Amino acid sequence: xxxxxxxxxxxxxxxxxxxxxxxxxxxxxxxxxxxxxxxxxxxxxxxxxxxxxxxxxxxxxxxxxxxxxxxxxxxxxxxxxxxxxxxxxxxxxxxxxxxxxxxxxxxxxxxxxxxxxxxxxxxxxxxxxxxxxxxxxxxxxxxxxxxxxxxxxxxxxxxxxxxxxxxxxxxxxxxxxxxxxxxxxxxxxxxxxxxxxxxxxxxxxxxxxxxxxxxxxxxxxxxxxxxxxxxxxxxxxxxxxxxxxx
Amino acid sequence: xxxxxxxxxxxxxxxxxxxxxxxxxxxxxxxxxxxxxxxxxxxxxxxxxxxxxxxxxxxxxxxxxxxxxxxxxxxxxxxxxxxxxxxxxxxxxxxxxxxxxxxxxxxxxxxxxxxxxxxxxxxxxxxxxxxxxxxxxxxxxxxxxxxxxxxxxxxxxxxxxxxxxxxxxxxxxxxxxxxxxxxxxxxxxxxxxxxxxxxxxxxxxxxxxxxxxxxxxxxxxxxxxxxxxxxxxxxxxxxxxxxxxxxxxxxxxxxxxxxxxxxxxxxxxxxxxxxxxxxxxxxxxxxxxxxxxxxx
Numbered sequence: 001x002x003x004x005x006x007x008x009x010x011x012x013x014x015x016x017x018x019x020x021x022x023x024x025x026x027x028x029x030x031x032x033x034x035x036x037x038x039x040x041x042x043x044x045x046x047x048x049x050x051x052x053x054x055x056x057x058x059x060x061x062x063x064x065x066x067x068x069x070x071x072x073x074x075x076x077x078x079x080x081x082x083x084x085x086x087x088x089x090x091x092x093x094x095x096x097x098x099x100x101x102x103x104x105x106x107x108x109x110x111x112x113x114x115x116x117x118x119x120x121x122x123x124x125x126x127x128x129x130x131x132x133x134x135x136x137x138x139x140x141x142x143x144x145x146x147x148x149x150x151x152x153x154x155x156x157x158x159x160x161x162x163x164x165x166x167x168x169x170x171x172x173x174x175x176x177x178x179x180x181x182x183x184x185x186x187x188x189x190x191x192x193x194x195x196x197x198x199x200x201x202x203x204x205x206x207x208x209x210x211x212x213x214x215x216x217x218x219x220x221x222x223x224x225x226x227x228x229x230x231x232x233x234x235x236x237x238x239x240x241x242x243x244x245x246x
Numbered sequence: 247x248x249x250x251x252x253x254x255x256x257x258x259x260x261x262x263x264x265x266x267x268x269x270x271x272x273x274x275x276x277x278x279x280x281x282x283x284x285x286x287x288x289x290x291x292x293x294x295x296x297x298x299x300x301x302x303x304x305x306x307x308x309x310x311x312x313x314x315x316x317x318x319x320x321x322x323x324x325x326x327x328x329x330x331x332x333x334x335x336x337x338x339x340x341x342x343x344x345x346x347x348x349x350x351x352x353x354x355x356x357x358x359x360x361x362x363x364x365x366x367x368x369x370x371x372x373x374x375x376x377x378x379x380x381x382x383x384x385x386x387x388x389x390x391x392x393x394x395x396x397x398x399x400x401x402x403x404x405x406x407x408x409x410x411x412x413x414x415x416x417x418x419x420x421x422x423x424x425x426x427x428x429x430x431x432x433x434x435x436x437x438x439x440x441x442x443x444x445x446x447x448x449x450x451x452x453x454x455x456x457x458x459x460x461x462x463x464x465x466x467x468x469x470x471x472x473x474x475x476x477x478x479x480x481x482x483x484x485x486x487x488x489x490x491x492x493x494x495x496x497x498x499x500x501x502x503x504x505x506x507x508x509x510x511x512x513x514x515x516x517x518x519x520x521x522x523x524x525x526x527x528x529x530x531x532x533x534x535x536x537x538x539x540x541x542x
Contacts, residue, residue, distance in 0.1 A: 019317065019318055020318075042345060043266050043267060043268075043420045043422070044266070044420050044421060044422065045420065055318045055482070055484045056267050056317040056318040056482070056484075056487075057267065057317065057318075058266050058267020058268050058317065058420055058482075059267070059482065060268070060419060060475055060477050060481060060482065060530075062420075063419045063420060063477055064533055069418075069419065069420065069421070070421075071421050071422065071423065071425060071426075072266060072291075072345065072349050072422050072423045073349050073350075073352075073353050073423060073426055076345065076346040076349055076350075076364075080346070081346075081364065081365055100369075104342075104371070104372075104375070109371070109374075109375045110333060111331060111332065111333055112329065112330055112331070113330065113331070114326075114330065115314075115325070115326045115329050115330050116315075117313050117314050117315030117321075118311065118312060118313050118314055118315075118342055118344075119312055119313065119342075119343070119344035119345070119370075119372065120291075120292075120312060120313035120344065120345050121313075121344065121345040121346065122344070123344040123346075123366065123367065123370050123372060124344055124345070124346040124364075124366050127365070127366055127367075127368065127369075128365075149371050149375070150369065150370050150371045151370060151371070151372070152370065153368065153369030153370050154369075156369065162369070165368040165369050166365065166368055166389065166390065167368055167369065168365070242318075
């Protein structure tokens with residue numbers, strides 16, 4: 001997943017980096033095809049060049065050797081709301097048919113069965129980044145037809161478009177999973193199956209999704225990680241297996 | 247620290263201990279627990295372990311926040327126990343925003359404005375969950391913008407690398423939202439690794455984040471941010487953040503932790519004496535910046 005996510009980033013892009021797998025993917029992209037990727041963390045590090053894999057989004061290694069360190073009011077107003085962020089990376093406990101993300105509660109908000117951490121910067125990243133990539137492992141409970149709570153807006157619920165609601169960014173264009181890639185349909189906003197990992201069938205992906213998954217007429221093949229990608233991930237970027245657990 | 251908390255933190259106050267991952271003043275939180283403050287409204291973007299401990303210790307009536315997790319690890323279990331399965335208003339009262347929303351609340355408070363506009367929250371359920379997130383029509387374009395109300399804490403506590411005796415405070419590394427939170431606050435307590443002469447502050451004025459004129463008290467408390475960190479002084483104690491998962495999950499273990507490391511020590515010096523290996527394991531390496539010429 002980390003290698004597949006890394007390939008989605010183009011050299012020179014400005015990326016708003018979340019912790020966990022996105023962090024690994026961005027640092028892999030920088031070490032391979034996108035050395036000029038500009039990493040911005042919500043903690044205030046701009047153009048970060050971490051010499052160790054950051055264990056949190058506010059790791060001191062993000063500061064040392066970065067291009068700029070600013071306050072968080074600047075991060076959200078001068079970078080994000082200003083329109084400077086090209087790619088936002090988001091994960092979540094639940095992702096639904098239209099790419100809405102829930103990181104707030106399972107169950108009702110008033111009486112939650114499981115209380116999750118909440119938005120952090122995710123809600124505004126989903127509104128403002130020119131495009132967002134979602135990274136999540138397939139599982140029918142994690143991919144319900146409709147999320148219990150919309151923390152970060154996807155491609156609209158009930159047919160109301162993002163533009164109509166005044167959202168500057170295009171929203172989630174892809175969902176990178178552990179078995180394949182879903183893409184937002186340009187007309188309906190629905191997440192549809194677009195590509196498969198080697199050895200995976202469309203039915204395998206459907207088994208992890210809680211709604212009848214539409215498929216692109218022609219499904220692309222996701223190339224397996226190259227030896228270079230695997231070596232960088234395992235030996236250089238995450239030798240302690242902080243993120244490469246499963 | 248004992249005097250500063252006793253004088254400036256009162257039962258029922260809105261208390262902000264800011265710092266985004268960096269410079270979170272655990273020493274102040276522990277002193278507030280030791281002095282058994284009650285009915286506090288605790289506000290910060292990321293409650294982190296310190297508010298989890300204060301919730302477990304019974305200090306909090308209400309939590310105002312935007313991301314309540316254990317960074318890079320998982321959950322804050324005392325917080326979860328206080329809200330899961332409970333009706334709203336029972337247990338711990340919560341008021342929830344996103345990071346941008348919380349930052350905007352401090353910005354409004356610091357500028358002494360009643361609210362702050364932001365282009366946000368369309369298509370999300372956050373305004374339904376928190377009716378204090380509203381909208382306003384722009385008087386120039388007619389565009390509908392989200393608004394959040396000013397947050398003006400009773401007291402804001404900021405940890406920093408250094409300050410002079412008058413409270414002119416310098417910090418470097420991640421500076422979060424401390425400047426806005428301090429300017430928004432009625433009272434400000436600054437806690438520093440090093441107390442320096444005014445001349446040191448004057449030699450590098452661009453690094454001053456909080457001016458002495460808004461500071462009520464200066465406390466010198468080396469290692470006061472552990473298990474958070476202070477850039478150039480000590481690294482973040484990720485092992486403790488990982489350990490908190492197990493400690494906080496079990497109510498009895500959490501209670502024993504508070505007994506041993508909070509109630510069981512008189513102050514931060516006592517906390518560090520109990521764990522002499524910390525200073526060895528976490529001490530920062532040197533990475534000096536070049537000086538600049540302030541001459542004219």
